[in-house]
Amino acid sequence: MKEASAIVNSPLEKQSAVFQAQKSFFNNQETKSYDFRKAQLLRLKEMIKANEQDIMSALAKDFGKPNFETYVTEIGFLYDEINYTLKHLKSWMKPKKVGTGLVHFPSKSKIIYEPKGVTLIIGPWNYPFQLLLAPVVASIAAGNTCIIKPPEETPHISNLVAKLFPQYFNEEFLAVIMGEGKVVVPELMQNHRFDHVFFTGSVPVGRIIAKMAAEQLVPATLELGGKSxxxxxxxxxxxxxxxxxxxxxxxxxxxxxxxxxxxxxxxxxxxxxxxxxxxxxxxxxxxxxxxxxxxxxxxxxxxxxxxxxxxxxxxxxxxxxxxxxxxxxxxxxxxxxxxxxxxxxxxxxxxxxxxxxxxxxxxxxxxxxxxxxxxxxxxxxxxxxxxxxxxxxxxxxxxxxxxxxxxxxxxxxxxxGVGNSGNGSYHGRAGFLAFSNEKSILKSGTWFDLRKKYPPFDQNSMKMIRFLMK
Structure with missing residues (x-):
């Protein structure tokens, strides 16, 4: 077994500085355009491509994983996810037109998919590269910023992630926070209000994450486990x-x-x-x-x-x-x-x-x-x-x-998952939706405005509404 460098807890000062920088960056509307999202996804793929051998080597040191297995489950998987997302992203981002009942005439309705904001992604140790970054793909696609926390149990790959990301991404958009989960995750979640938390791990820890998120009414996706x-x-x-x-x-x-x-x-x-x-x-x-x-x-x-x-x-x-x-x-x-x-x-x-x-x-x-x-x-x-x-x-x-x-x-x-095995889903469009707020819009014309829908109401008002809402 190869000895790895120790995982060091990121100090509170860095955690707060990164969070505030990402909040400002997001509020400046920097992440919302299609071109920006596409560029970041391509950069993520470029990072993986350029460092494939180092990634496989790190995972071999942590797990003794064979290269074939590593490529299929950790690297190739991410290529497929990124490629699929790039292929469909523009259509996912388009507002979705939906029907509008006659009672609302003259109106039309749509759903706008807007990013949530600053997201926290907490990765597990069993697939410490793929399960950390697949949610990142979804979060980027939805137009968010990301703070990611790699697992301390796999120090070789986690230290490599911490080394690589600053070379490809600005911390105001995508940052790595290192350390023991039981220390830095409560520090992050209790001192800052994230706009979405994504956790992959065990059921007992999932309960703790859910409780911390609930205390600030933060939406959380929990990918847990169970006896399958x-x-x-x-x-x-x-x-x-x-x-x-x-x-x-x-x-x-x-x-x-x-x-x-x-x-x-x-x-x-x-x-x-x-x-x-x-x-x-x-x-x-x-x-x-x-x-x-x-x-x-x-x-x-x-x-x-x-x-x-x-x-x-x-x-x-x-x-x-x-x-x-x-x-x-x-x-x-x-x-x-x-x-x-x-x-x-x-x-x-x-x-x-x-x-x-x-x-x-x-x-x-x-x-x-x-x-x-x-x-x-x-x-x-x-x-x-x-x-x-x-x-x-x-x-x-x-x-x-x-x-x-x-x-x-x-x-x-x-x-x-469902019930004890988790809450929420991702991959493909499901991931885009998990990190998006579906904003509902009904737009009404002003060229016609039926008087009888306003007080004072009379018998004809009731006849009209019964006809429209029966």
């Missing part, structure tokens, strides 16, 4: 399902908010499917997965030690080995988990996959509802009736049928 289930119906292609579940579960060593947290397998195919999983894991990572360069390490010692405690629960039917020096844990399949176990109650966030069985769809649904509102939901089936049964009854943020995690890579789809 994957159902394996008896009518599915087991080989394809095993590949797609293994990929979705083990990318980033399971440290993905939308990774399948546990499997619910129809008991008729349970043994056959577990065999497929074993074979697929060995195909992907070899007979000694901790030696594989394609399996990332666990982010830090605290998380590593926590994951190792899970290995003491239930019965390991595959894997279970670990490498303390490399901070790696083998992909592990565990059966026999009870409702009292941590693996049942907590989001796993690692390469450990609990397996449960069910007999009927009703039984599977009842099981899922014990950990409600997952961020993601996956169903593998060729039976349309079964597919619709679960999609109609399980409340979740987003998901896939016969696949895992890929739904979040489609900018046409809003990405976000």
């Amino acid at each position: 289930p994957a159902i394996i119906d008896e009518k599915t292609n087991l080989t394809v399902a095993a590949r797609r579940i293994t990929f979705g579960k083990l990318i980033n060593a399971g440290q993905t908010c939308v990774a399948p947290d546990y499997l619910l397998i129809n008991e008729k195919i349970k043994d056959a499917f577990v065999d497929e999983l074993r074979a697929t894991i060995m195909e992907f990572y070899g007979i000694s997965p901790t030696e594989s360069k394609d399996l990332a390490q666990i982010v830090n010692q605290k998380r590593y030690d926590k994951l190792k405690t899970y290995l003491k629960e239930g019965k390991i039917v595959f894997g279970g080995a670990f490498d303390d020096e490399k901070r790696k844990i083998e992909p592990t399949i565990i059966e026999g988990i009870t409702e009292k176990d941590s693996l049942f109650q907590e989001e796993v966030f690692g390469p450990i996959l609990p397996v449960f069985t069910y007999k009927t769809n009703e039984e599977a649904l009842e099981f899922i509802q014990k950990n409600p509102d997952p961020l993601a939901f996956y169903i593998f089936t060729s039976n349309k009736k079964t597919e619709n049964y679960f999609l109609d009854r399980v409340r979740f943020g987003g998901g896939s049928v016969n696949n895992t995690i890929v739904h979040l890579a489609n900018p046409e789809l809003p990405f976000g």
Whole structure:
């Protein structure tokens, strides 16, 4: 493991100076034009392009991430998001004409999308580059200024972000505030009133962020987590399902908010499917997965030690080995988990996959509802009736049928949680809307003004209004 430079808390004086500078810059209408927004998005892409190798190197030092995985999930993802936003930004910015009822004649209505102002974006450690900057893309597109707080758990990439951004952006528009989240985030949020806060992270910290935002009536988008289930119906292609579940579960060593947290397998195919999983894991990572360069390490010692405690629960039917020096844990399949176990109650966030069985769809649904509102939901089936049964009854943020995690890579789809797994959504136009205020405008002509809609009212006034509003 490579030692990183320490993360230093940005002093209060800098926090206040940056906030006030961004407030003034925004109030001067500097960020509102299409040309300005386009230029900043292109500059962001230029920054990433020019520093791809440094970004991949930093993430390798923090995570041991393979370059292919880093490019797909951290860099290429952002290129797609920026390109999609640039393609559609001009149309998103246009006022939207909407209908107007006859009762308002002669009038017409529209919605203007205006930027909110100074935004705060707090990034997580599991995808510390992409999940920090994807909301920045949306905020820039909507015409805001941004203060971003990278995660302290991944010091190499966070220090690189702090180094690069001042080279490409003025702090009055986009600034980086560094430090421990538990210190600098309360300082930022309690001493300044932001116009929008965007947080990606755990449910417990999300509650704290929501409370601080609510105290100042600041709108907040919360991208949290939860126990995302994957159902394996008896009518599915087991080989394809095993590949797609293994990929979705083990990318980033399971440290993905939308990774399948546990499997619910129809008991008729349970043994056959577990065999497929074993074979697929060995195909992907070899007979000694901790030696594989394609399996990332666990982010830090605290998380590593926590994951190792899970290995003491239930019965390991595959894997279970670990490498303390490399901070790696083998992909592990565990059966026999009870409702009292941590693996049942907590989001796993690692390469450990609990397996449960069910007999009927009703039984599977009842099981899922014990950990409600997952961020993601996956169903593998060729039976349309079964597919619709679960999609109609399980409340979740987003998901896939016969696949895992890929739904979040489609900018046409809003990405976000529901209930315990979060509030609000982003990606593509949904991100633009999240950082915009939809200003409603009704404009009335003066060439006609019906007298009977004003006092004093008479019987004809009532007849008229009943005709118009019936």
